[in-house]
Amino acid sequence: xxxxxxxxxxxxxxxxxxxxxxxxxxxxxxxxxxxxxxxxxxxxxxxxxxxxxxxxxxxxxxxxxxxxxxxxxxxxxxxxxxxxxxxxxxxxxxxxxxxxxxxxxxxxxxx
Amino acid sequence: xxxxxxxxxxxxxxxxxxxxxxxxxxxxxxxxxxxxxxxxxxxxxxxxxxxxxxxxxxxxxxxxxxxxxxxxxxxxxxxxxxxxxxxxxxxxxxxxxxxxxxxxxxxxxxxxxxx
Numbered sequence: 001x002x003x004x005x006x007x008x009x010x011x012x013x014x015x016x017x018x019x020x021x022x023x024x025x026x027x028x029x030x031x032x033x034x035x036x037x038x039x040x041x042x043x044x045x046x047x048x049x050x051x052x053x054x055x056x057x058x059x060x061x062x063x064x065x066x067x068x069x070x071x072x073x074x075x076x077x078x079x080x081x082x083x084x085x086x087x088x089x090x091x092x093x094x095x096x097x098x099x100x101x102x103x104x105x106x107x108x109x110x111x
Numbered sequence: 112x113x114x115x116x117x118x119x120x121x122x123x124x125x126x127x128x129x130x131x132x133x134x135x136x137x138x139x140x141x142x143x144x145x146x147x148x149x150x151x152x153x154x155x156x157x158x159x160x161x162x163x164x165x166x167x168x169x170x171x172x173x174x175x176x177x178x179x180x181x182x183x184x185x186x187x188x189x190x191x192x193x194x195x196x197x198x199x200x201x202x203x204x205x206x207x208x209x210x211x212x213x214x215x216x217x218x219x220x221x222x223x224x225x226x
Binding site: 034043046049085097098099101103104 | 153156166201207217218
């Protein structure tokens with residue numbers, strides 16, 4: 001699976017928007033971009049995924065660059081509960097492919 | 112709707128022993144994957160089971176084995192435990208209908224400590 005690059009850590013203030021970047025310059029045409037987050041002492045939690053178009057759900061928005069070599073996870077109003085490690089993962093849409101996690105971005109939210 | 116259930120939540124074993132971890136997938140999910148997460152690192156894929164067979168495997172030795180039962184639940188077995196096997200073991204379930212991409216649902220994990 002293609003590799004992703006994320007900043008090790010980011011900080012945000014409560015109730016402000018947060019933009020978490022991810023670079024994936026070697027993405028292939030069949031790779032979906034998935035985001036998961038892991039709260040302290042819990043397993044990873046699915047956030048959002050997309051292929052080419054921007055996606056929105058109740059948790060977040062996913063903005064995908066036109067060339068698909070990068071993407072940004074957007075939390076519109078950060079809360080203290082959003083403090084977690086966020087993982088950007090590429091997953092091929094062929095068969096029952098496993099997820100390959102990197103180190104992720106540790107997001108700290110200040111009150 | 113229950114999510115993924117893992118048992119036990121914590122476990123302490125001695126080097127050389129064997130351990131079995133258990134996972135019940137989310138209702139409606141038929142595929143189970145296991146991950147190992149060392150402290151401060153991202154989860155590492157161990158293997159995946161579908162239709163009671165191992166379908167994919169990560170870079171883990173044969174000491175790690177598994178099983179999937181007809182009700183889709185799964186077990187992870189680790190033989191000859193090493194200190195380095197101390198980690199959080201995560202189970203994830205999914206359902207991948209043809210042509211659709213679905214998210215994985217993870218359990219809260221089993222914390223294994225080898226002493």
